Amino acid sequence: MGKRQIGWIYGSVTEDILTGFKMHARGWISIYCMPPRPCFKGSAPINLSDRLNQVLRWALGSVEILFSRHCPIWYNYGGRLKLLERVAYINTIVYPLTSLPLIAYCVLPAICLLTNKFIIPEVNQ
Numbered sequence: 001m002g003k004r005q006i007g008w009i010y011g012s013v014t015e016d017i018l019t020g021f022k023m024h025a026r027g028w029i030s031i032y033c034m035p036p037r038p039c040f041k042g043s044a045p046i047n048l049s050d051r052l053n054q055v056l057r058w059a060l061g062s063v064e065i066l067f068s069r070h071c072p073i074w075y076n077y078g079g080r081l082k083l084l085e086r087v088a089y090i091n092t093i094v095y096p097l098t099s100l101p102l103i104a105y106c107v108l109p110a111i112c113l114l115t116n117k118f119i120i121p122e123v124n125q
Contacts, residue, residue: 014061059096
C-alpha cells in the first residue's frame, strides 16, 4: 500500500480534517474510544497570541479545503461517505465564513446608534 492509501494526507494546514474526510470517503468507520487511562498527552496554546494564531491557522486550512478539489460539498458523490458525515465535514470547513455575518450583526447596531440612522424605516401615518 502506498502513502496515498494509509497515513496522513499532507499538503494542507489542517491535514487531520482532510485525512479523516478521505478515510470516511473510502469507507472507514469512526468509533469513540475513551480508555480509562489517557493514551496521549497533547499541548495547548498557553497565551492569547498563540491561541489566535492557532485559530487563524485552522480557519485558513478550512477555507483552503473549501476551495480545493477535496471539498466535501462535491467530493466523492456516489461513494461511501454518509450524508451526515458529509454535512459534518461541510460544517467544519465553512465555519470561518460565518464570521462575516456575525461581524455585521455586531457592528451594524453600533453604527446605527452612533449615526442616529436606523435600518428599519419609520412608519408614516
